[in-house]
Amino acid sequence: MRQADIKVCYPMEMDYVTDFPYSHMDRRPRKRAKLAREIPQTQTHSKAYSGIYYGQEVGSVTSFGTSRVLPDYAGLSLKGLAEKGSPPWRDDDKDGHYMFALGENLTSRYKILRKIGEGTFGQVLECWDREMREPVAIKVVRSIKKYREAAMVEVDVLQLLGKYDRNSSRCVQIRNWFDYRNHICIVFEMLGPSLYDFLRKNNYRPFPVDLVRELGRQLLECVAFVHDLRLIHTDLKPENILFVSSEYIKVPDLKATSRSPKEGTSYKRLPKSSTIKVIDFGSTAHEQQNHKNNYIVSTRHYRAPEVILGLGWSFPCDIWSIGCILVELCSGEALFQTHENLEHLAMMERVLGPIPQHLLNRADRQAQKYLRGGRLDWPEGAVSRESIKAVLKLPRLPNLVMQHVDHSAGDLIDLLQGLLRFDPYRRLTAQEALRHPFFTREHYKRF
Numbered sequence: 552m553r554q555a556d557i558k559v560c561y562p563m564e565m566d567y568v569t570d571f572p573y574s575h576m577d578r579r580p581r582k583r584a585k586l587a588r589e590i591p592q593t594q595t596h597s598k599a600y601s602g603i604y605y606g607q608e609v610g611s612v613t614s615f616g617t618s619r620v621l622p623d624y625a626g627l628s629l630k631g632l633a634e635k636g637s638p639p640w641r642d643d644d645k646d647g648h649y650m651f652a653l654g655e656n657l658t659s660r661y662k663i664l665r666k667i668g669e670g671t672f673g674q675v676l677e678c679w680d681r682e683m684r685e686p687v688a689i690k691v692v693r694s695i696k697k698y699r700e701a702a703m704v705e706v707d708v709l710q711l712l713g714k715y716d717r718n719s720s721r722c723v724q725i726r727n728w729f730d731y732r733n734h735i736c737i738v739f740e741m742l743g744p745s746l747y748d749f750l751r752k753n754n755y756r757p758f759p760v761d762l763v764r765e766l767g768r769q770l771l772e773c774v775a776f777v778h779d780l781r782l783i784h785t786d787l788k789p790e791n792i793l794f795v796s797s798e799y800i801k802v803p804d805l806k807a808t809s810r811s812p813k814e815g816t817s818y819k820r821l822p823k824s825s826t827i828k829v830i831d832f833g834s835t836a837h838e839q840q841n842h843k844n845n846y847i848v849s850t851r852h853y854r855a856p857e858v859i860l861g862l863g864w865s866f867p868c869d870i871w872s873i874g875c876i877l878v879e880l881c882s883g884e885a886l887f888q889t890h891e892n893l894e895h896l897a898m899m900e901r902v903l904g905p906i907p908q909h910l911l912n913r914a915d916r917q918a919q920k921y922l923r924g925g926r927l928d929w930p931e932g933a934v935s936r937e938s939i940k941a942v943l944k945l946p947r948l949p950n951l952v953m954q955h956v957d958h959s960a961g962d963l964i965d966l967l968q969g970l971l972r973f974d975p976y977r978r979l980t981a982q983e984a985l986r987h988p989f990f991t992r993e994h995y996k997r998f
């Protein structure tokens with residue numbers, strides 16, 4: 552059973568911690584948080600010159616406690632405010648989040664319509680852009696120095712991606728950015744629900760394999776483009792991949808209906824358009840930075856073995872995440888539902904076979920504690936019987952795919968084995984994966 556709305560936040564200073572106290576919790580929270588970062592200390596922002604806007608502040612300082620979205624008084628007091636007026640100055644909440652009310656202005660250009668999401672970095676608000684007359688998504692970053700600096704790195708990366716994006720790279724487009732009341736605000740094109748939102752709304756029923764192919768192809772195109780610019784996303788996960796449109800159709804779910812015919816026809820949602828874009832370049836790293844074992848990257852379930860073993864990481868860590876994502880889209884469930892390193896490595900071995908000896912031999916000091924006699928200390932080192940059971944429950948990769956996919960299973964298994972190779976040097980690159988028969992075979996239906 553899933554526990555739907557657990558939000559986990561980690562202090563940025565922590566590193567190499569077990570990322571979730573998992574004893575009485577579902578193995579997967581609704582929004583999977585990244586670890587501490589994971590923000591490389593060496594990163595400095597450059598070009599923080601354009602778009603700076605200091606909103607006009609009026610009114611007195613008011614504190615509104617812990618709730619960030621204030622009551623919607625748009626119909627009351629805002630009526631009295633000039634359309635382009637600024638709301639009164641308020642303190643941020645204790646975590647540095649911006650406090651606002653629906654209907655208020657965020658600078659004179661943007662009107663806040665609703666809150667779409669919240670992440671480690673801040674809140675994402677749907678706003679009406681008065682100048683372009685269209686809705687936009689604005690990430691309002693926490694007013695804390697390290698998040699502000701990381702946001703400027705994200706702005707730089709987004710501007711670089713935008714500069715080279717000739718034929719739609721499938722990366723979210725930045726429209727503008729500004730600094731408002733000590734919050735960096737990044738304005739994005741407005742997109743639809745994430746792949747994770749969609750799976751959740753569908754009760755974690757798998758996507759059809761032809762849709763998985765289409766999503767996988769676009770995702771690899773995006774990552775090939777990002778990697779060509781010598782950038783590594785480092786946080787690919789279903790939450791960070793958004794459908795461009797929110798429209799969907801309902802179709803009968805024949806599998807669910809045949810399982811419980813008495814309950815009548817069961818329906819599942821399919822997107823009207825399969826077009827996706829990748830978001831959240833807040834953790835993106837430059838290839839030339841030193842990614843040895845000084846910090847860890849990725850949200851747990853999508854984290855590559857070289858990151859856990861402290862071998863250093865680079866472009867292949869994105870490819871591993873894509874392998875995990877494709878399995879999840881086919882099965883409906885995250886592949887490695889774990890919150891602990893040794894259990895995670897044991898799960899990888901269960902699904903994919905033994906980790907090559909030469910990789911284990913190079914494990915760093917931190918990771919040595921998961922090994923005994925040169926091998927994984929498993930099941931001896933397991934923290935509980937439940938943990939051993941969770942690992943044993945996992946099928947081998949070919950079986951897992953065949954349980955869920957009705958055609959093209961052979962090609963998909965072969966592709967996944969290439970994306971999920973333990974040795975990062977032997978893992979497929981994004982360009983190689985795009986040439987795989989799973990994507991190129993003529994007779995496959997386009998979704």
Ligand SMILES: Nc1ncnc2c1ncn2[C@@H]1O[C@H](COP(=O)(O)OP(=O)(O)OP(=O)(O)O)[C@@H](O)[C@H]1O
Binds near residue numbers: 667673674739
């Ligand atoms: N352009 C967009 N259009 C629509 N929704 C968006 C857009 N950008 C972000 N969102 C929503 O806001 C949420 C948070 O965005 P994002 O992942 O960029 O924030 P974050 O603080 O960097 O999160 P994380 O904790 O994963 O680092 C997303 O999961 C998504 O639901």
